[in-house]
Amino acid sequence: MDAYPEGYAGKFLKVDLSSESVSKEATDSAIATKYVGGVGFGAKLLYDQVVPGVEWNDPANRIIWALGPFNGTALPGSGTFCVISKGPMTDLAASSQANGFFGAYLKTNALDGIVVDGLAKRWCYLYIHDGVAELRNADHLLGKDTWETEEALREELNDRRLSVCCIGPAGENTVRFAAVVANKSHVAGHNGLGAVMGAKKLKAIAVSRSTFMVPVADASRLSSLTREHARMLQEATAKGGMYKWGTAANLPQMPDEGTLPIKNYTTNIFPEYMRFSGEYIRTQFEVKPNPCWACPTHHCETIKVTQGPYTGYEGEEPEYEQLAAFGPVIGQTDPGAATMLSNLGDQLGLEANECGWLIGWVMECYEKGLLTKSDTDGLEMIWGNVEATAALLRKVAYREGCGNLLAEGVKRAAEKLGGEAVQCAIYSQKGASPRGHDHRPRWDEMMDTCFSNTGTVEVGGAYLQPEQLGYPSIPSVRTMHDPWQTPVAIALGNGRRQFEDCLCACRFLYPNLQRTLDILNAITGWEFDKDRAMEVGRRVINYLRVFNLRHGLTKEMEVPSARYGSVPVDGPNKGLAVMPNWDFMRSVYYQNMSWDPDTGKPLPETLRRLGLEHLVADLEDI
Ligand code: SF4
Structure with a gap:
């Protein structure tokens, strides 16, 4: 060795x-x-x-x-x-x-x-x-x-x-x-x-923190890169954006894009949205920095609620996705209440996005009479009912009463209830929970959610910086609805996020791939460039892909549920339909990942090129 x-x-x-x-x-x-x-x-x-x-x-x-x-x-x-x-x-x-x-x-x-x-x-x-x-x-x-x-x-x-x-x-x-x-x-x-x-x-x-010092190939270069990187982050923090206002910094632009998820995708109208913005929360509530290891930004903070019925509540400041899940997704308009519910979810040990889709689905079913008080153990699950939501989260966490079925997640609960209830539930057919956005105008991220191998997004917006990967920019890829260009763009970018997830550093802090590679090379003495980085990322994706295929993945599972892929009924994207293009887009994506365009299986030459020739035989049996 x-x-x-x-x-x-x-x-x-x-x-x-x-x-x-x-x-x-x-x-x-x-x-x-x-x-x-x-x-x-x-x-x-x-x-x-x-x-x-x-x-x-x-x-x-x-x-x-x-x-x-x-x-x-x-x-x-x-x-x-x-x-x-x-x-x-x-x-x-x-x-x-x-x-x-x-x-x-x-x-x-x-x-x-x-x-x-x-x-x-x-x-x-x-x-x-x-x-x-x-x-x-x-x-x-x-x-x-x-x-x-x-x-x-x-x-x-x-x-x-x-x-x-x-x-x-x-x-x-x-x-x-x-x-x-x-x-x-x-x-x-x-x-x-x-x-x-x-x-x-x-x-x-x-x-416990101990004493092992990780060996480093070029300590002096790493030290200077670390100082430079920390200084860059401090300067960026002073300018605003996520480093200053947290992950809800960009929330105010979302209603215009139609990407804020509102009342389980039944509408795109939410006049109270500004109360959930990072800047509003940080200027109206009391916050204190609570950074991670060596982080100079103001992303993570503790919070004391200073307005509304939950005034005086103290805890961790919610991330954007928690605010979305316990705010607009469930028709709830008080950021103080969203703070309390977010912390309750973390304390019970529940994933926030799925909580939002689940509670939003229950509330819509309750409104439509598909669920009644006798199904919810007496809880009045009307839109925005904070205390009923808190009680239901506890029932789920302890699998008490109706919480036992809901603890299976929205896909399985909806399928058990059947009928119209299935049409209201937001999930990918694999069972993964989408992140806290309305993805109906974000075809890129809906595809990423449905095609990913990890149970959450896999590409993660890497295609938004194509110049860093050496290919030309595709204008407006984030909001374009082009059944050919969108899957091509996400396939081209796929690999960067998985490479970065091999390094184990906060994704928010390393937006410049070349700087990240310089740091990696100083630590290891390697000579990684962007091509080698993308090769590692692709290797990981294909490894997980073959794992999933052997464990039951089919292309029919790489589809959004009826509501997840539905047509917005109002707002800026009213009438926009993704599903007529889905089969074509999936095939284009598979092809651009060098997979079989019909089945989504990695081609033998793809696996060999990535040094995964030992997986070729494993795929032959499927
Ligand atoms: S390391 Fe990442 S998650 Fe932690 S405070 Fe910094 S930006 Fe936030």
Whole structure:
């Protein structure tokens, strides 16, 4: 085995819950150069260790925390970590990232990640400190929400800086859209990773900061790039935008685009939208910076509500998608109430987007008489009813009464109810939850949601900076409705996001690909350029694609639900129809990904070109 490259610890922690054993395994350095880290490591481990027939809640499923070469450095936002598994929303691959401190602390314990296998006989948590790991009894943590769990472990382990990655009641009760929550508000939310932890009886992973210093190829160059990058971020923060006002900074432009999701897509009219903008919230409420590891921006803040019925409420400031889910999606107009509901969702350990689509669907069904009070355990689920929403979230998290069916997520709940209720539900046919936008005028992101292999978007807007990838700009790709150019554009950009998710740094902070590559090369001593970066990203995508095909993916699942792909009835995109073009666009996308245009299977030459020739035979059986 070659010496492990700089930027890595060279070891993964292997946890077998069934036998209550932990051990460290050296990883091959060739894996690092080929898959880089994060989702790249996770995709390979998942494929190799979770064979077809293993379901998301089987003991043989794995849940993997994977780090990358940026973790453990002083780079802004390098506390990020990636969680990979087979997820319960899609019954296919799941990959989700969260920021905070967990990734940085784990690396200081000389680890590149953790692979968890098996099923514990009793509830447990994993404690990692001073480079050692131990499984401990978690009976006393059961029933605690994610914030209480973090607090209890900090007290018990006498470490106020402890970073805790845990599940709340939703994960304990295997709610399909349960999230993994770290540092209170940093959520690896998509595709039910918290339910996988719950199915394994793993309540939390607690990590103390230790002393391992990650080796770096060119420390002086990295130091100067880090300083330069931090200065650039500080300057950008002073100018405004997301770094100054948070992720709701751009909300005011959304109604004009028709991209603000309102009342479960039944309208595009929401006069109260300005109250949900980042600038409004930050100038009207009391906020304080609450940054992640080495982050100089003002993206994350704590908040005290100063207006409306929830005046005095204190918690974490909601992200845009939480504001959307607990505001316009459910016809709710008070940002203070949205703050309370967002925090409640995080505490219960629920993924916010799916909460919004679920509650919005219940409210529409209630309005139409498809659900009545007897179906909702007496809750009056009218649009915007905040207290009924809070009560329903608790029922879902504990699978109480009507919450038991709703805990399956909107797709499965709607299919169980049947009839017109199915027509009202927003989901992809894979089961993935769309992000918190009205995608009907965003054909790019609707396709990304439906075609992605991870349970959430995979391309993530990479096509918006085509010049960084070396191809010419396609004007207005974000809002154009061209059945040929839109899928071509997203296919061309696909790979960049997955490459960046191999590095494990906050996606918000690294908009310049060349600078990112300069940093990677200073850490590792490699000579990555954009082509090699895109090759890694494409390798990850194709690895996950073959995994999914072997686990049951068909092209019929890469379609929006009836409501998700419906025609807006009012607003700026009234009458715009995506579905007449869908089959054609999917085929164009497949073709431009070098997949079979009819089936979506990667072509053998595509796999060989990416160094994945060993997967060719696996695809032949499908
Ligand atoms: S931009 Fe936000 S999420 Fe990213 S590192 Fe900074 S505070 Fe954390």
